[in-house]
Amino acid sequence: MARKGDQVDGLTEAFEAERGKLEAVAYRLLGSHSEAEDAVQEAWIRLDRTDGIDNLGGWLRTVVTRICLDMLRGRKAPPEDPDELEQLPAVRRTPEDEALVADSVSRALLVVLDTLEPAERIAFVLHDMFAVPFAQIAPLVERNPVATKKLASRARQKVQGTPAVPAAELARQRRVVSAFLDAARAGDLPAILDVLDPDVVRRVDTAALAPGMAAELRGARAVAEGTAALSGRSQLAELALVNGEVGVVLAPGGKLFLAITFTSEADRITSYDVVADPDRLGGLSIAVLSAER
Incomplete structure (x- = not known):
């Protein structure tokens, strides 16, 4: 049944009022901004063909969820380009909607x-x-x-996840690795040196090697300089629980690209390994490092 102009305008306005919330749900379900937008657009198409909806917000959330479920079940390969930015394009959202999409995911x-x-x-x-x-x-x-x-x-x-070490040890690891990551993001050579053991070793598997990067570095100065040189890559890195201990993951678009495991003593890192080989990554247990840990 065709809709009158004022009905179309009212429906469009009502849908746009829900768009930010729907994209927030779809993004968390799919992990892909582009797929989330596709799911919400498909919901709009279905809405335009439907009459007599009493609870529009609930109906749209249900439809978007079902669309996302179908997309998840049909997935055969990672959907996201690793270079995709972590921001949704602006689509007539209110500040409240933007907050829903951007909040600590x-x-x-x-x-x-x-x-x-x-x-x-x-x-x-x-x-x-x-x-x-x-x-x-x-x-x-x-x-x-x-x-x-x-x-x-x-x-x-x-x-x-399940920590592999007691809470006190996990907290110590977090302090050390967090200090290292903060310094790496800033490209702050003295701060990186402060958290490295003088005899630290850094190992990088072949899949993670950038042009000119050595597979193994030894000594705080060499490791710190190599780390500072990759400060741009560090901007996308985050703390995570890796095999039950505090580590780092690099996941552009939410797709795991590499993980870093650490060994440390007191307040110094004694070694760390950069893992990017798909088979090795598949063998790692990754979990969220919650705020209270």
């Missing part, structure tokens, strides 16, 4: 979400990030509320 979290089964991801994202009741999520993943709650719980355990 770390690349490390996207890496972990990408390891979840589609139904786990739907249950976890909708419940833990958007406080959607399990009773409303259950029909979307074709389970009852109890089973849906178990899906979210299983996903939560994967996201949080």
Whole structure:
């Protein structure tokens, strides 16, 4: 049935009021800005063909979630170009909408979400990030509320991971690696030297080697200079739990490109390994390093 002009204008306005929230949901479900926009656009097409919707926001969220679930199930390869910027193009959003899309969705979290089964991801994202009741999520993943709650719980355990060391040791590792990462991002050679053991060793596997980069460096000065030279790459790096200990991941667009594992004593790093080989990355356990850890 054709819509009158004022109906079309009203529907468009109502949809645009929901767009930011929908893209926030879709981005967390898909981990890709471009795919999130595609999912929301598809929801608009379906809305334009539908009449008599009482709860527009709820209807749109349900439709977007189902579209995302289909996209996750149909995925065969990483959807995101590693060079894609971590900002959505501006599309008539309010400041509140922008905040919804940009709020603390770390690349490390996207890496972990990408390891979840589609139904786990739907249950976890909708419940833990958007406080959607399990009773409303259950029909979307074709389970009852109890089973849906178990899906979210299983996903939560994967996201949080299990530290391999006591809390005090994890906190120490975090201080050391965080200081190293801050200094690396700034390209601050003295600050990098401060956190390196004099006999530190840096190893880089072949897949991570940049032109002119040595596969192994020894000594604080050589390692610090090599680290400072890559300060641009460090801007995309984030702390994460790697094999149960504090490490670093580099994940442009939320797709894991490399991981760094560290050994340290007291307040100094004694060695670190840069891993980028796909087979080696696949063997790592990556989890989010939560604020309280």
